[in-house]
Amino acid sequence: MTLKTLVSSTLIATSGLALGASSAMASEKPEEITLGIATFLSGSASVFGIPGRDAADLYIEELNARGGVHGVPVRAIYIDEGRGSAGMVSDYRRVVQEENADLMMGAVSSGHCLAIGPLAEDLEIPNIMWDCGTERALENQGYEWSVRTGSNAVTEMVASVLYLLTVKPDFETIAVVNQDYAWGHDSWEIFSTVLKQLKPDVEVVAEFFPRFGAPDYSSEISRLQALRPDVVLSTSWGGDLDTFATQASQRGVFNNSTVFLALGESSLERLGDRLPEGVLIGARGDNYFLHPKYMTDEKHHDFVTTYQERTGQHPIYPVYQMVRAMEAMVGAYDTAIEANNGEWPSKKDIAQALRGLTFRGLTSEVTVRPEDGQGLEDQLFGTTTSSDEYDFRVLKDFMIVPAGLVTTPPYETTSEWLKTLTPDLLGQVEMYNGAAQ
Amino acid sequence: MTIDTILLALIDGVSYGGLLFLVALGLTFIFGVVHVLNVAHGSLYAFGGYAAASMGIWFAQGEDSLFLSLLALVAGAAIVGLVLGYTLMLLLRRFRDRDPVIQLLVTFGAFMILEDIQMMIWGARPYFVSDIMYQMGSTELMNVVFMNYQFWFIPAVALGVYFGLRWFLKHSLKGHQIIAVTHDREVATALGVNAGRISLLTFIIGATLGALGGALASPTTSLVPGVGAEMIVLSFAVVATAGLGQVTGALIVALAIGIARSASIYMMPQFEVVMPYLIMMGVLLVRPQGLFTVAQARRI
Numbered sequence: 001m002t003l004k005t006l007v008s009s010t011l012i013a014t015s016g017l018a019l020g021a022s023s024a025m026a027s028e029k030p031e032e033i034t035l036g037i038a039t040f041l042s043g044s045a046s047v048f049g050i051p052g053r054d055a056a057d058l059y060i061e062e063l064n065a066r067g068g069v070h071g072v073p074v075r076a077i078y079i080d081e082g083r084g085s086a087g088m089v090s091d092y093r094r095v096v097q098e099e100n101a102d103l104m105m106g107a108v109s110s111g112h113c114l115a116i117g118p119l120a121e122d123l124e125i126p127n128i129m130w131d132c133g134t135e136r137a138l139e140n141q142g143y144e145w146s147v148r149t150g151s152n153a154v155t156e157m158v159a160s161v162l163y164l165l166t167v168k169p170d171f172e173t174i175a176v177v178n179q180d181y182a183w184g185h186d187s188w189e190i191f192s193t194v195l196k197q198l199k200p201d202v203e204v205v206a207e208f209f210p211r212f213g214a215p216d217y218s219s220e221i222s223r224l225q226a227l228r229p230d231v232v233l234s235t236s237w238g239g240d241l242d243t244f245a246t247q248a249s250q251r252g253v254f255n256n257s258t259v260f261l262a263l264g265e266s267s268l269e270r271l272g273d274r275l276p277e278g279v280l281i282g283a284r285g286d287n288y289f290l291h292p293k294y295m296t297d298e299k300h301h302d303f304v305t306t307y308q309e310r311t312g313q314h315p316i317y318p319v320y321q322m323v324r325a326m327e328a329m330v331g332a333y334d335t336a337i338e339a340n341n342g343e344w345p346s347k348k349d350i351a352q353a354l355r356g357l358t359f360r361g362l363t364s365e366v367t368v369r370p371e372d373g374q375g376l377e378d379q380l381f382g383t384t385t386s387s388d389e390y391d392f393r394v395l396k397d398f399m400i401v402p403a404g405l406v407t408t409p410p411y412e413t414t415s416e417w418l419k420t421l422t423p424d425l426l427g428q429v430e431m432y433n434g435a436a437q
Numbered sequence: 438m439t440i441d442t443i444l445l446a447l448i449d450g451v452s453y454g455g456l457l458f459l460v461a462l463g464l465t466f467i468f469g470v471v472h473v474l475n476v477a478h479g480s481l482y483a484f485g486g487y488a489a490a491s492m493g494i495w496f497a498q499g500e501d502s503l504f505l506s507l508l509a510l511v512a513g514a515a516i517v518g519l520v521l522g523y524t525l526m527l528l529l530r531r532f533r534d535r536d537p538v539i540q541l542l543v544t545f546g547a548f549m550i551l552e553d554i555q556m557m558i559w560g561a562r563p564y565f566v567s568d569i570m571y572q573m574g575s576t577e578l579m580n581v582v583f584m585n586y587q588f589w590f591i592p593a594v595a596l597g598v599y600f601g602l603r604w605f606l607k608h609s610l611k612g613h614q615i616i617a618v619t620h621d622r623e624v625a626t627a628l629g630v631n632a633g634r635i636s637l638l639t640f641i642i643g644a645t646l647g648a649l650g651g652a653l654a655s656p657t658t659s660l661v662p663g664v665g666a667e668m669i670v671l672s673f674a675v676v677a678t679a680g681l682g683q684v685t686g687a688l689i690v691a692l693a694i695g696i697a698r699s700a701s702i703y704m705m706p707q708f709e710v711v712m713p714y715l716i717m718m719g720v721l722l723v724r725p726q727g728l729f730t731v732a733q734a735r736r737i
Contacts, residue, residue: 042663043663044661046556046561047562215657216453218452218583219449219702222446226442226580226581239664242659243659246565250570250584251583270563270565271565
């Protein structure tokens with residue numbers, strides 16, 4: 001055997017081995033699916049992050065008890081977003097590269113999603129944006145590896161305006177009290193732009209952006225009492241929303257103005273009877289444990305019951321968002337395995353399967369748009385009322401806004417699309433008629 | 438701006454300033470005597486709030502008793518001040534003669550640990566016990582409803598604590614000893630003052646004041662993880678503006694910040710968040726040592 005033959009044979013043999021190994025890696029079932037989840041485990045946003053983690057734990061436990069994903073159990077590794085952007089990104093990279101994650105879910109913070117998008121492309125890891133709201137995370141980004149399984153800020157705010165104008169069409173003045181950070185300003189920007197398009201005669205009498213974590217809203221409330229706007233809007237959340245709503249309630253703001261809490265669903269149980277009747281509430285999607293269509297649905301009811309038994313609390317929207325992301329993961333594996341004729345899929349297969357996927361979490365079906373990976377999630381709104389069954393306010397007078405109607409179409413820019421909205425949009429929504437699933 | 442608006446801004450500003458003063462007072466008092474910038478003061482605020490809320494849930498909620506509600510606030514603050522103040526002082530004793538930066542880092546480490554302990558005890562769910570707000574009633578002024586708790590109770594407690602502390606420092610033996618240790622620890626020790634015990638007493642008083650701030654905020658504020666960090670930043674702004682260790686200065690600056698913030702909400706709401714820091718920046722540019730600190734010649 002000449003040297004040339006020897007080298008050629010060795011190269012061919014090595015290539016064959018490598019190809020074989022590669023093929024085996026792509027099709028061989030792993031012992032487990034490693035799932036990285038970025039959520040807030042510390043800091044003020046942990047009011048959302050921890051219910052999200054609890055939901056993930058519960059879902060994975062039930063999924064694994066049923067045999068996992070096609071016989072493969074799922075193992076979750078959590079990343080604490082409370083460490084800040086730099087720490088979160090570094091942990092995200094570590095989980096992908098050192099823990100060999102098969103799929104990632106991140107994040108709660110919009111800022112973190114903006115950072116994760118390009119990172120997932122770089123690491124070539126399927127990534128589900130499970131909770132963050134900013135539309136910029138996916139709009140015209142051209143990502144291949146990231147999708148969002150819930151709605152974005154545009155969907156939520158355009159739908160909010162439609163609900164407000166449907167239940168209170170004749171108001172003339174509005175004031176806003178939002179948190180002083182990206183979400184507070186961005187959500188008001190979208191809301192006020194749409195409001196001007198659909199009802200140009202409304203006057204904005206005050207715009208307050210108290211600092212994040214403000215312990216006292218006395219001055220804002222005094223000002224609201226002096227101005228007496230017809231509507232007071234707040235897209236605040238967590239402890240800030242609880243503080244504002246309680247102080248406003250104590251001082252009678254709710255008697256003078258119609259208050260619209262766009263993320264109020266997540267505070268209903270905590271606020272108890274401190275929140276009066278007649279407050280307009282948004283649910284950041286169609287996330288509500290007494291969802292009129294799915295209240296008695298077996299899947300929804302069972303999960304809500306188990307979650308409540310385990311945590312002592314009713315589920316709030318991050319719980320629904322997390323289950324939605326988990327269902328998308330399972331759906332993507334199902335789709336990809338079927339497309340692979342039963343062979344185990346690669347990460348690329350999963351990323352592709354997530355696009356165009358239609359799946360159901362605990363409430364309405366969601367479709368992930370194939371063009372940009374944006375999920376189309378319907379939006380539920382209601383008005384607070386008293387209940388004999390619960391010691392906190394529940395919702396009535398529901399509206400469920402179809403997501404396709406209020407979401408920036410693919411390849412368009414939100415700022416330009418919002419300018420095309422006309423009052424005709426109001427004619428395309430109606431109050432929920434009470435039909436159960 | 439009408440007279441009515443000015444009056445409304447003043448009322449809101451004084452209430453906010455009163456709460457801010459109580460938290461900043463503990464911070465500046467500890468620094469004045471023990472010479473430690475206690476970053477863990479934010480945890481004392483948070484623990485004070487959580488403890489008061491827990492006490493309230495335990496024995497005052499739904500009882501319709503103003504006495505029990507007040508007792509919950511005071512008991513929560515006292516227990517936290519005593520336990521955490523003593524614990525932190527024991528920790529700092531090991532670093533007493535070390536570089537101030539090391540002491541600062543130790544309190545920062547304690548703050549991080551206490552944040553986690555707080556999460557372990559109370560979780561991430563916001564706490565709120567506001568019975569006392571309704572028990573104290575409300576007052577209507579110029580068609581604006583004020584809760585009496587914020588309208589006069591918090592400013593009254595802040596003033597009461599201020600004058601009480603001044604009286605204690607000027608007219609009691611322990612107060613005289615604290616002043617002596619503040620001026621010169623070595624000379625005070627030589628004169629027979631137990632400086633270690635005085636430092637411990639000071640730390641416990643300061644810690645209790647921080648916890649009292651949290652306890653008094655608990656009926657109006659939702660207690661969530663991170664609440665301590667939010668308050669400590671503002672308290673630092675007050676203390677730095679007034680000058681480290683300045684008790685009267687802290688009162689004046691806290692009121693000034695409260696009123697300026699409130700006035701900005703009426704006139705230029707977009708400046709509300711930065712107002713305390715604009716004041717701090719303006720003061721420190723002119724007087725780097727703070728408004729009320731007398732400049733001292735540096736020893737070479």
